[in-house]
Amino acid sequence: MEQGQRQSDERLHIRALRRWYATFWVLLGLIPPAMGVWDQPDSTRSSTLALLSLLALGYLITGMFPGNPAVRRYIFLGVLIGGVGGVSYLMDGAASLFIVSLPHFWVLAGGPRRAVALSGAAAAATVAGNAARSAPDGEVLTGNSVATLIGYAAGVLLGLWMHRVVGSRDDRARLLAADLERTRRHLADAQRRQGAAEERERLAREIHDTLAQGFASIVVLAEAARDGIGSDPGRSARQLTSIERTARENLAEARVLVESATQAGAGAAAQGTGPASVARTLRRTLDRFTEDTGLDVDADLPDVECDRTTRIALLRCTQESLANIRRHAAASAVGVVLEEHPHGIELEITDDGRGFTVGDSLGFGLNGMRRRLAELGGELTVTSSPGDGTRVLARIPTKG
Numbered sequence: 001m002e003q004g005q006r007q008s009d010e011r012l013h014i015r016a017l018r019r020w021y022a023t024f025w026v027l028l029g030l031i032p033p034a035m036g037v038w039d040q041p042d043s044t045r046s047s048t049l050a051l052l053s054l055l056a057l058g059y060l061i062t063g064m065f066p067g068n069p070a071v072r073r074y075i076f077l078g079v080l081i082g083g084v085g086g087v088s089y090l091m092d093g094a095a096s097l098f099i100v101s102l103p104h105f106w107v108l109a110g111g112p113r114r115a116v117a118l119s120g121a122a123a124a125a126t127v128a129g130n131a132a133r134s135a136p137d138g139e140v141l142t143g144n145s146v147a148t149l150i151g152y153a154a155g156v157l158l159g160l161w162m163h164r165v166v167g168s169r170d171d172r173a174r175l176l177a178a179d180l181e182r183t184r185r186h187l188a189d190a191q192r193r194q195g196a197a198e199e200r201e202r203l204a205r206e207i208h209d210t211l212a213q214g215f216a217s218i219v220v221l222a223e224a225a226r227d228g229i230g231s232d233p234g235r236s237a238r239q240l241t242s243i244e245r246t247a248r249e250n251l252a253e254a255r256v257l258v259e260s261a262t263q264a265g266a267g268a269a270a271q272g273t274g275p276a277s278v279a280r281t282l283r284r285t286l287d288r289f290t291e292d293t294g295l296d297v298d299a300d301l302p303d304v305e306c307d308r309t310t311r312i313a314l315l316r317c318t319q320e321s322l323a324n325i326r327r328h329a330a331a332s333a334v335g336v337v338l339e340e341h342p343h344g345i346e347l348e349i350t351d352d353g354r355g356f357t358v359g360d361s362l363g364f365g366l367n368g369m370r371r372r373l374a375e376l377g378g379e380l381t382v383t384s385s386p387g388d389g390t391r392v393l394a395r396i397p398t399k400g
Contacts, residue, residue: 347394
């Protein structure tokens with residue numbers, strides 16, 4: 001897009017330069033001979049004005065049509081060669097018209113060789129016209145002829161130099177455009193790779209927070225049900241029911257992930273976090289935790305308003321914290337507090353378990369929670385030490 005805009009700007013610039021040169025050519029190339037011929041005989045004046053008018057009309061017709069096809073350009077240059085030679089034959093001073101007309105050949109000829117050849121033909125026509133006019137007086141080489149030849153030589157040198165400068169600039173522009181295109185492709189590839197990596201990380205986090213947690217719960221419940229099937233059949237039956245429910249939820253989660261649903265959609269589909277309030281969602285999760293583990297949870301869950309993404313993040317943090325408590329803490333008391341503040345929402349989960357050294361924790365769960373909250377502009381603070389329990393505090397800023 002930028003390259004196209006740059007090319008369009010260059011075309012507009014070239015058109016503006018051509019308009020300025022056309023004005024310059026008319027003022028200094030056509031008008032002086034037209035003014036100088038007024039004191040000449042009628043036949044000379046009429047013929048000269050006719051030739052000058054033909055040149056002006058030819059250039060006007062050539063410039064009126066976009067694209068300037070080669071045939072039309074060469075017709076005009078042929079008319080220009082004949083016109084310059086004719087004016088040179090009809091009156092003195094045609095060298096100035098030839099010199100002012102030289103840029104036409106370099107602009108319209110289509111290459112330096114053609115420009116040199118065609119401008120040389122115009123120089124020859126000018127010199128021949130001067131020679132034919134001066135032949136009765138015996139002059140072979142007039143001042144106009146000398147000026148024409150000097151102007152031609154200077155025009156060739158200047159034209160070749162300008163062609164080299166412009167060609168060098170065009171080469172640099174092409175190299176720059178190629179570099180920009182390669183950079184654009186590399187950037188697009190890097191963005192695709194980054195997007196794929198982020199998607200893999202998202203799926204890994206979702207699998208860990210949903211399927212892996214569900215399977216871990218199934219394993220714990222199955223072990224408990226097996227151990228108590230003889231001594232407490234009723235409790236084992238409830239645990240088997242919980243296993244079935246967890247397995248069905250995991251199956252639903254797996255289907256959502258396979259269908260490449262969005263993160264919000266996945267949470268809403270499997271955990272009921274669509275239009276439901278965050279308090280009710282967390283309460284159901286805590287009730288399941290109590291049912292599966294037998295631990296009572298002291299929960300303060302006011303009805304806090306938040307968007308779906310925030311509800312999912314709070315739910316995932318709660319699920320991960322409860323899973324860690326179940327597997328590692330050996331706690332006897334769990335507390336969950338949800339609060340809304342002017343700056344955002346805070347969720348605090350505490351337990352009186354064995355605790356751990358936070359700096360030594362390299363698990364995927366805590367890092368996954370931190371990344372999930374960071375995506376929402378929030379943060380996760382974990383406070384714990386061996387023998388002192390654990391405190392997990394999740395903060396998510398309020399949007400808007």
